[in-house]
Amino acid sequence: xxxxxxxxxxxxxxxxxxxxxxxxxxxxxxxxxxxxxxxxxxxxxxxxxxxxxxxxxxxxxxxxxxxxxxxxxxxxxxxxxxxxxxxxxxxxxxxxxxxxxxxxxxxxxxxxxxxxxxxxxxxxxxxxxxxxxxxxxxxxxxxxxxxxxxxxxxxxxxxxxxxxxxxxxxxxxxxxxxxxxxxxxxxxxxxxxxxxxxxxxxxxxxxxxxxxxxxxxxxxxxxxxxxxxxxxxxxxxxxxxxxxxxxxxxxxxxxxxxxxxxxxxxxxxxxxxxxxxxxxxxxxxxxxxxxxxxxxxxxxxxxxxxxxxxxxxxxxxxxxxxxxxxxxxxx
Numbered sequence: 001x002x003x004x005x006x007x008x009x010x011x012x013x014x015x016x017x018x019x020x021x022x023x024x025x026x027x028x029x030x031x032x033x034x035x036x037x038x039x040x041x042x043x044x045x046x047x048x049x050x051x052x053x054x055x056x057x058x059x060x061x062x063x064x065x066x067x068x069x070x071x072x073x074x075x076x077x078x079x080x081x082x083x084x085x086x087x088x089x090x091x092x093x094x095x096x097x098x099x100x101x102x103x104x105x106x107x108x109x110x111x112x113x114x115x116x117x118x119x120x121x122x123x124x125x126x127x128x129x130x131x132x133x134x135x136x137x138x139x140x141x142x143x144x145x146x147x148x149x150x151x152x153x154x155x156x157x158x159x160x161x162x163x164x165x166x167x168x169x170x171x172x173x174x175x176x177x178x179x180x181x182x183x184x185x186x187x188x189x190x191x192x193x194x195x196x197x198x199x200x201x202x203x204x205x206x207x208x209x210x211x212x213x214x215x216x217x218x219x220x221x222x223x224x225x226x227x228x229x230x231x232x233x234x235x236x237x238x239x240x241x242x243x244x245x246x247x248x249x250x251x252x253x254x255x256x257x258x259x260x261x262x263x264x265x266x267x268x269x270x271x272x273x274x275x276x277x278x279x280x281x282x283x284x285x286x287x288x289x290x291x292x293x294x295x296x297x298x299x300x301x302x303x304x305x306x307x308x309x310x311x312x313x314x315x316x317x318x319x320x321x322x323x324x325x326x327x328x329x330x331x
Contacts, residue, residue: 026285026293029236039231039261039307043274055082056091056121061129065197065206070129073207074163074214078127081218086248087225091121124168127214132197132206133160137188154192159185159202161209165217177224181216185209222250223312231259231308232291239299243310246287255284256313257294259304280304281313 057078061071082088116124137156160182167177185205189195195202229245241259245251259279265272280302282294296304 026235026240026242029240031233031235032237034237034303035234035306037303037305039305041262041307041309043262043264052087052089053122054091054120055088055123055125056118057082057125057127058116059127059129062131062197064131065129065203069203070161070206070210074127074129074210077211077214078125078218081215081250082125082221084247084250085218085222085226087227088123091118122170124166124170126166126168127217128164129206129210130162130164132202132209133162134158134189134195134197134202135160136194154190155194156188156190157195157202158188159195159205159209161185161206161213163210163213163217165213167221177220179217179220181213183209183212183216218250219255219312220314223314226312228260228309228311231304231306231310233306234296234304237299238296238302238304240285240293241282241296241304241308241310242291242293244291245310245312246289246291248289249312251284251287251292251312253284253286257282257284257310258313259296259302259308259310261308276309276311279308282310 057075059071059075059078061068061074065071079090083090116126118124134157137158162180162182165177165179165181166175168175185208187205189199189201189205191199191201197203197206226245226249229243229249231241231243233242234240235242243257251257258281260276261279262274263277264274280299281297282304283297285293285295287293294310296302
């Protein structure tokens with residue numbers, strides 16, 4: 001008889017609650033003479049009205065996971081974050097029901113996405129949840145998990161989700177982006193026996209992990225398709241910057257951004273055109289519908305000004321901030 005498993009949470013909630021409490025909010029920081037300097041882009045083009053592109057989202061899960069519970073969690077998260085982008089609109093779910101019934105989702109296993117015919121959509125996002133990886137956490141054996149349970153040597157297991165994403169453009173018949181994203185679910189599952197993809201607690205962890213995969217993929221799309229924003233204000237000697245991109249482009253706390261300006265190298269390279277030149281990097285601190293505040297990384301070494309451009313970086317890994325700071329220290 002299989003023993004029930006329970007979720008084990010690690011870490012200090014107290015530390016999370018206390019972190020950052022003494023830091024003033026960006027809008028409370030002083031505006032200094034440095035913050036009043038402005039970058040002027042004389043070659044800036046007239047701002048064009050944004051066009052919304054209709055996108056359909058199709059999800060599937062590996063047969064080892066019964067039902068559609070995990071795929072539905074992925075679908076809900078993808079729909080939510082993609083809907084936040086001002087340049088995408090989601091094809092209504094009712095339009096996809098017939099497609100699901102006709103089992104055309106088998107095309108998710110091949111490169112022939114053109115077989116999936118959704119007339120209302122200009123783009124197609126497919127996401128397939130692969131078989132999960134469930135591994136024992138070394139050295140984490142527990143005893144006496146519950147009073148009078150009689151269970152001993154309960155092991156702790158981590159659950160890793162893997163999702164294959166594809167972004168297909170119907171007009172050109174091209175698969176523009178193919179990406180496999182893996183995420184380890186927070187916390188762990190403790191159990192006397194190795195959990196399976198059918199173990200309820202493991203399924204719960206999988207749902208959380210695939211939703212994190214969806215957020216990462218959405219930020220990858222945002223970095224490719226969101227038009228550049230502009231810095232409208234800096235404060236605290238350039239320590240923070242406010243710019244014209246917010247939740248309407250899926251930005252939330254922790255998203256990494258790049259500040260840049262355009263450089264014209266036609267005087268030294270024949271036929272050269274205006275191209276972005278990085279100024280610095282930042283991490284979003286808070287966001288509203290149409291704007292965000294970001295911490296400027298290494299603000300004592302970079303000079304982000306009002307008027308500079310901003311875009312979402314393609315690398316949204318948690319280690320990116322550390323990599324940027326370490327690279328700057330070596331210069």
